[in-house]
Amino acid sequence: MPIQLERDLAEPLQAQLAAQLRRAIRRGQLAPRTRLPSTRTLARVLGVSRGVAMAAYETLLAEGYVTGLRGSGTYVAGPVPERQAPARPPSSPLIDLRRERPSRQAFPLAAWRAAWRRASHHAPPADEPPATGLPELRAAIAAYLREARxxxxxxxxxxxxxxxxxxxxxxxxxxxxxxxPVIALEDPAPPRLRAAYARLATVLPLPTDGAGARPSLIPDGCDVVAVMPERGNPLGTRMPMERRRELAAWARESGGLVLEPALDGLFDAGANPLPSVLAVGDAAGTAMVGSFCDVLTPALWLAFAVVPRGMIGAVEEGAAGQPSFTCQRAVTDLLVSGAVARRAERLTALYAAKRALVRQALGAYPDVRLLGADTGAAATLLLPARIRAEQVLAALRERQVAAADLGAFHHPRGARQNGVVLCYGHLDTVTLRRALGVLARTLDEHRLARRTAA
Structure with missing residues (x-):
């Protein structure tokens, strides 16, 4: 194939040579596996330096048009398809802020393995575990509640x-x-919690304000009032002592039951301790339900109830099943060894640092109320009426951040607030910073003013 180099053009000679060889390969004028002239021969034929020929071959080699065999020369590799648009880089993984999950950071894996290993050394009993659980596990849970709460x-x-x-x-x-029964559940409340109650009872909304559930608004005819006095989720409210006494008085006068989480507020070490409703009320009218999901893992299928002593006979009759013997032994070991308490202390420190990041990033908007960022590992942004939560959530989702609509936390019959709920405890610091950056940019795009540093 004749090659002519136009020396009067600005384009370098090696680029002209590479382009002509490339074109010949594409058109099939140079068949695959055709041996090309050596760089010395090509340079002599064209009257150029050997460096020009070497540079052209190197360009074609990098592009995949030719291949070199040591000691044998340079060969056409075959026709190269037309240049395609570069592939789009894979999108970043979704950052999910929709549901509270425990952090996996600093999980006590060694203590976890040791507890299950020691539990497996015990031969299982011939009968099923007691209807109310292994006595040693029940005692360990009671001791933990005494120390933690x-x-x-x-x-x-x-x-x-x-x-x-x-x-x-x-x-x-x-x-x-x-x-x-008919249950009054404080409103708003986590959708999963409301769904758990709704499978068993008729659920009515109990309005809340900045101090938590309002006992004066308990609907008539309720059998049970379910509250979260230590950290009202998702608004982060904490019930004052006066309202706890009001709830205890309601239970005493109506014959109803006040039900609260056993380990609520566990990671808020800075809060002044207040007696639970169970501690200030009559035994017959107070109870608790809890699990170790937030401390250890949701995959641990073990929970517990704290019931009035007078109900224990009815509880034993209605008990339908227990966690396995080995599971109960392992959790007993984790509690008695102090692994659960140490894990809770570690999470308290981790969540405190993450809350500081949230306050720093999202507390600078005068038109937005940041709630719940002083407790737990979730926060809520109350938005001004001119900006709908749906708009903010859609903008976040386009940037691979998924958050929850505060409206989903409200009872269908309750008043709905306009806001976004952020659950961040499970995120590492790098991912949390990235999510907060996306949130801040999104708020800026909705023309929300920021406070400036003095």
């Missing part, structure tokens, strides 16, 4: 179950028999 369970008993929903069902059936 200051609860002295001298009027209540701990009952072990196979899950949170099972604990609720066992408690409500023992209390009300086969009649589905």
């Amino acid at each position: 200051g609860l002295v369970l001298d009027r209540h008993e701990v009952v072990v179950t196979a899950g949170y929903g099972e604990a609720l069902e066992l408690l409500l059936r023992a209390r009300h028999g086969g009649r589905p």
